[in-house]
Amino acid sequence: MNRRFRIGPSLVTLAAILYFFVPLYAAFQFSLQMKRGELSLAAYGSVFQDGVFINALTFSILASAAAILFGALLVVPTAYWVRLRLPKLRPVVEFISLLPLIIPSVVLVFGQIRMFGSSSILPLTTSDWGTNLLLVIGYVVLSLPYMFRAVDNGMAAIDIATLTEAAESLGASRARIVFTIIFPNIRAAVVSGAFLTFSICLGEFAIASLLNRSAFGPYMVQLGQDRAYEPAALAIMSFALTWVLMGLMQAFANMKPGQGLFRLPFQKKSPRP
Amino acid sequence: MSLLTIRSLVKSFGANTVVKDFDLHMQDSEFISLLGPSGCGKTTVLRIVAGFETPSTGSVEIDGQNVTGLRPNQRKIGMMFQSYALFPNLTVAGNVAFGLKVSGVSASETTRRVDEMLAMVGLSGFGARYPYQLSGGQQQRVALARAIAPRPRVLLLDEPLSALDAKIRVALRGEIRAIQRELGITTLFVTHDQEEAMAMSDRVVVMNGGRAEQVGTPDEIYNRPASRFVAQFIGALNMLPATLRDAATGMVETPIGPLSLERSLPQSNGTALTLAFRPESLRLIADGEALPPQNFSGRLMTREFLGAIVRFRAEVAKDLTLGIDCFNRTGETLPQIGHEVRLGIPAQEILVLN
Numbered sequence: 001m002n003r004r005f006r007i008g009p010s011l012v013t014l015a016a017i018l019y020f021f022v023p024l025y026a027a028f029q030f031s032l033q034m035k036r037g038e039l040s041l042a043a044y045g046s047v048f049q050d051g052v053f054i055n056a057l058t059f060s061i062l063a064s065a066a067a068i069l070f071g072a073l074l075v076v077p078t079a080y081w082v083r084l085r086l087p088k089l090r091p092v093v094e095f096i097s098l099l100p101l102i103i104p105s106v107v108l109v110f111g112q113i114r115m116f117g118s119s120s121i122l123p124l125t126t127s128d129w130g131t132n133l134l135l136v137i138g139y140v141v142l143s144l145p146y147m148f149r150a151v152d153n154g155m156a157a158i159d160i161a162t163l164t165e166a167a168e169s170l171g172a173s174r175a176r177i178v179f180t181i182i183f184p185n186i187r188a189a190v191v192s193g194a195f196l197t198f199s200i201c202l203g204e205f206a207i208a209s210l211l212n213r214s215a216f217g218p219y220m221v222q223l224g225q226d227r228a229y230e231p232a233a234l235a236i237m238s239f240a241l242t243w244v245l246m247g248l249m250q251a252f253a254n255m256k257p258g259q260g261l262f263r264l265p266f267q268k269k270s271p272r273p
Numbered sequence: 274m275s276l277l278t279i280r281s282l283v284k285s286f287g288a289n290t291v292v293k294d295f296d297l298h299m300q301d302s303e304f305i306s307l308l309g310p311s312g313c314g315k316t317t318v319l320r321i322v323a324g325f326e327t328p329s330t331g332s333v334e335i336d337g338q339n340v341t342g343l344r345p346n347q348r349k350i351g352m353m354f355q356s357y358a359l360f361p362n363l364t365v366a367g368n369v370a371f372g373l374k375v376s377g378v379s380a381s382e383t384t385r386r387v388d389e390m391l392a393m394v395g396l397s398g399f400g401a402r403y404p405y406q407l408s409g410g411q412q413q414r415v416a417l418a419r420a421i422a423p424r425p426r427v428l429l430l431d432e433p434l435s436a437l438d439a440k441i442r443v444a445l446r447g448e449i450r451a452i453q454r455e456l457g458i459t460t461l462f463v464t465h466d467q468e469e470a471m472a473m474s475d476r477v478v479v480m481n482g483g484r485a486e487q488v489g490t491p492d493e494i495y496n497r498p499a500s501r502f503v504a505q506f507i508g509a510l511n512m513l514p515a516t517l518r519d520a521a522t523g524m525v526e527t528p529i530g531p532l533s534l535e536r537s538l539p540q541s542n543g544t545a546l547t548l549a550f551r552p553e554s555l556r557l558i559a560d561g562e563a564l565p566p567q568n569f570s571g572r573l574m575t576r577e578f579l580g581a582i583v584r585f586r587a588e589v590a591k592d593l594t595l596g597i598d599c600f601n602r603t604g605e606t607l608p609q610i611g612h613e614v615r616l617g618i619p620a621q622e623i624l625v626l627n
Contacts, residue, residue: 159356165325166358166416168345170372170423184362257362257403 031232043229060216064201067139097148143197154189282331293483302457306470309480351425359404366400372423390418410441528590535620552596565617
């Protein structure tokens with residue numbers, strides 16, 4: 001009886017695996033066929049030799065890092081304050097944080113261009129740094145739903161109110177509490193939010209393209225139009241990067257204070273009295 | 274001058290007044306417990322002293338300084354919480370050092386003081402561990418070390434023993450009291466556990482409905498309760514309805530017969546009273562033993578063996594049962610359920626409640 005029941009789920013699992021891996025394998029194989037009649041990593045080499053690729057990737061990594069920093073500095077104190085003092089406002093803040101999922105990024109970037117265009121009071125788009133700033137702000141907004149949720153969940157897991165009171169009774173100021181107690185205790189959540197932000201920013205096209213930034217997203221689209229094998233190689237590399245990030249997220253999420261990031265199974269556990 | 278003075282404290286949340294006209298004067302090095310049922314306002318009083326709540330009216334003074342308007346981090350208090358509230362990201366030593374670092378104590382002095390505090394709470398050598406590697410009792414010891422390390426003016430304890438199991442609770446309360454005495458820290462302790470309050474405190478404040486019903490030593494609170502609430506809340510109590518027959522001699526009529534209280538009463542004859550006495554005041558009189566002046570009979574209904582004490586309930590009149598506590602002495606045979614027994618009570622141990 002049991003055996004018959006297991007056939008169905010096994011078939012579904014197999015179908016799901018094939019659905020996911022066959023196109024991936026096809027793309028991988030295609031990316032190896034740049035040289036006629038042999039399998040080679042030539043497409044990958046070609047991607048890395050392209051100076052534009054390195055520039056675009058570096059630019060996007062820096063922009064993502066800035067977005068992660070600004071996002072965390074915006075979201076952590078906000079989520080902390082809302083949980084501690086304004087719990088009634090939480091649904092409102094949650095709704096606002098979800099707006100970027102509803103409003104297309106094209107609308108966001110057009111709004112930015114209108115607000116900060118050359119004829120506005122604050123013409124940020126007329127300078128390089130100003131436009132970069134707009135891009136980073138756009139990234140912060142786009143990643144808001146993920147960052148807020150990750151941080152808010154992280155805060156739900158610790159007793160923020162009592163930890164705050166304990167620190168206050170020891171003489172600590174609010175800023176000190178946020179940076180020495182709250183931030184380190186939700187580090188795993190912030191890191192999760194940061195990785196999600198990173199992967200969103202890396203592939204983002206609309207904002208970067210309309211602000212005319214030479215970021216990784218527009219580069220991938222351009223490459224897809226111009227070349228055959230390199231886009232497949234890029235897709236495989238993007239997948240690999242995403243998996244590494246997911247692995248790191250898991251590792252950070254399971255990490256306890258005082259332990260290294262990579263604790264191997266055979267390593268001794270910390271002593272328990 | 275008292276070290277902690279609470280004057281005419283009132284705290285309302287909307288229409289609900291949880292602390293009503295509360296006054297307390299604590300002497301230096303004194304240990305006072307706020308004791309009362311859930312919702313009596315004891316935690317609110319403590320939180321107002323800590324600065325986590327603002328009083329609606331009234332004031333809090335520490336060492337002559339009015340701190341009512343000060344933020345919690347400006348009050349130089351130490352606090353222990355029911356949930357330990359150790360910082361999970363810091364080691365034991367990091368937790369204890371936190372308050373010292375905040376107040377700008379030098380690194381060498383911090384290390385010295387952390388070692389001293391950990392030795393005091395019996396956790397030398399635990400400095401490098403993290404809170405999740407400690408048991409509940411150990412975590413609460415760290416919390417105590419952390420609270421006293423910056424030498425606070427007042428130590429506030431918010432039911433710090435409630436989350437621990439019984440044996441550790443008893444051991445830790447003794448340790449807290451010993452350290453408090455050694456350092457001479459003025460301590461305000463909130464609990465709903467009367468045994469804890471009695472065992473640890475110099476004075477106990479019994480609270481009810483936001484007010485202090487009685488402030489006194491554990492002995493006064495237990496033996497001379499100032500109100501019906503205190504008498505009923507502290508320990509177990511037997512109640513007996515009575516009518517005053519002769520105020521001059523203290524003669525009363527009760528369902529178990531006439532009793533003499535052997536003292537004059539201020540009430541007028543005919544007044545309805547309630548007599549109250551502790552279960553340990555009642556004595557089982559063995560066959561052949563001389564009867565005391567106040568005695569009556571009853572039938573044993575239940576018997577609970579509690580180790581050191583055997584607790585009986587006896588029916589002494591229709592629909593009237595009384596509790597009796599007897600010591601469990603080896604070799605002494607105690608009566609069984611269903612037996613008719615003779616009970617005696619010293620007149621001076623009977624309280625009169627209006």
